[in-house]
Amino acid sequence: EVQLVESGGGLVQPGGSLRLSCAASGFTFSAYSMTWLRQAPGKGLEWVSRISNGGRIEYIDSVKDRFTISRDNAKNTVYLQMNSLNLEDTAIYICAKGWVGPSYLGDRGQGTQVTVSA
DSSP: OOEEEEEOOEEEOTTOOEEEEEEEESSOGGGSOEEEEEEOTTSOEEEEEEEOTTOOEEEOGGGTTTEEEEEETTTTEEEEEEOSOOGGGOEEEEEEESSOOTTOOSSBOOOEEEEEOO
C-alpha cells in the first residue's frame, strides 16, 4: 500500500521559510518521480514542483528562485524548501507519486497546511 505522509507545515510571516518533507512507503521510491501540489483556499489544485527519478526538476513560475525541491532516496523522502514566502503561498501542500498535474487523482498524501500571515 502506497503511503505518503507530509510534514513541516505551519504558520510563518511573509518573507519567512519552511521546509516540507514527504515520507514515502509502499513502493520503490527511487524509481518514481515525485510532485508537490498545493490547494489554496477557494482555489483548485495546482502543481508546484516536480522531480524525476533521474533528477530533472520543474517549478511553476510563481515559485521559481524561491522554492527548491530535492529528494533523498536512502530515506524515501522528498523535500520542498520554501523561502521568501508570501501571502499567495498559503495553501495545503500535498505530495504525489509520479510526474503529475493538477488533475491527478492517484496516490497522494493528506497534505500539510502552510499559512503565511503577518
